[in-house]
Amino acid sequence: MAGRLQDKVAIVTGTGRGIGAAIARAFAAQGAQVVIAEIDKIAGTAVATETEGLFCRCDVTDQADIDATIRQTLDRFGRIDILVNNAGANVFHRPHEMPRSEWARCMALDLEAGWAMSEAVLPDMRARGAGAIVNIASTHGFKIIPHTFPYPVAKHGLIGLTRSLGIEYAAEGIRVNAIAPGYVDTVIAQAYWDTFEDPAAERRKAEQLHPPGRIGRPEEVAMTAVFLASDEATFINAETITIDGGRSALFHD
Numbered sequence: 001m002a003g004r005l006q007d008k009v010a011i012v013t014g015t016g017r018g019i020g021a022a023i024a025r026a027f028a029a030q031g032a033q034v035v036i037a038e039i040d041k042i043a044g045t046a047v048a049t050e051t052e053g054l055f056c057r058c059d060v061t062d063q064a065d066i067d068a069t070i071r072q073t074l075d076r077f078g079r080i081d082i083l084v085n086n087a088g089a090n091v092f093h094r095p096h097e098m099p100r101s102e103w104a105r106c107m108a109l110d111l112e113a114g115w116a117m118s119e120a121v122l123p124d125m126r127a128r129g130a131g132a133i134v135n136i137a138s139t140h141g142f143k144i145i146p147h148t149f150p151y152p153v154a155k156h157g158l159i160g161l162t163r164s165l166g167i168e169y170a171a172e173g174i175r176v177n178a179i180a181p182g183y184v185d186t187v188i189a190q191a192y193w194d195t196f197e198d199p200a201a202e203r204r205k206a207e208q209l210h211p212p213g214r215i216g217r218p219e220e221v222a223m224t225a226v227f228l229a230s231d232e233a234t235f236i237n238a239e240t241i242t243i244d245g246g247r248s249a250l251f252h253d
């Protein structure tokens with residue numbers, strides 16, 4: 001049986017572990033050819049081997065790496081159907097204590113890279129009149145947790161980028177959507193809990209914040225990315241799907 005992404009060519013950034021690796025696995029399982037655009041050569045190569053994908057060592061904040069990734073993808077597959085902007089990192093500070101360089105680091109990775117990668121795939125997608133871009137934003141893209149500055153600024157911007165590009169290119173057959181996960185069980189989440197005195201208690205607290213009593217799994221984000229990237233979602237555009245077990249809908253008393 002044909003997969004939901006059969007023979008589509010998908011570049012997924014930040015694919016060495018966590019949500020990006022889960023997206024690469026889910027896309028490959030649905031028949032896509034996956035380009036593993038990852039800064040960490042060892043982790044990226046392992047995921048590429050597992051998914052029979054193409055590894056391109058790529059720092060998404062480096063234009064030369066982006067250009068090389070696009071070139072290698074087009075040389076190998078001849079087209080780009082899907083881009084998933086997943087690479088990102090928590091940059092958490094109290095605003096008045098933050099070195100200016102941290103603002104630049106956060107914006108470069110969590111916001112500008114999404115545009116730089118989109119800009120790089122647009123010529124091929126526009127030439128063929130088809131394409132799907134999926135940005136991995138965050139519930140930080142709507143709401144603010146104190147002392148996590150400037151990550152939410154970048155993720156609000158990424159949702160703005162999604163809506164903006166979605167409108168600009170809709171008439172050319174290109175859809176741009178985002179996913180806003182709440183807590184997902186990855187190294188990034190554990191690293192955040194590890195900044196507290198009792199990481200296990202912090203994890204339990206995070207689990208209890210979510211109505212199902214647990215946090216999300218990378219695979220749950222990946223399956224939503226499959227849907228948004230596929231031809232099942234052809235009239236969904238400039239939209240952001242929240243994946244947080246209902247946490248955002250809960251009114252704490």
Ligand SMILES: NC(=O)c1ccc[n+]([C@@H]2O[C@H](COP(=O)([O-])OP(=O)(O)OC[C@H]3O[C@@H](n4cnc5c(N)ncnc54)[C@H](O)[C@@H]3O)[C@@H](O)[C@H]2O)c1
Binds near residue numbers: 013015018038040181
């Ligand atoms: N884990 C969560 O709770 C959570 C929640 C909401 C949103 N997100 C978002 O999901 C995305 C993935 O998060 P994760 O938890 O899987 O993170 P992670 O840290 O586990 O994985 C990130 C991957 O991106 C790679 N990477 C980092 N910088 C890169 C760069 N400059 N160029 C290319 N690759 C780079 C890393 O090497 C790593 O393989 C991020 O955008 C993050 O903001 C995560």
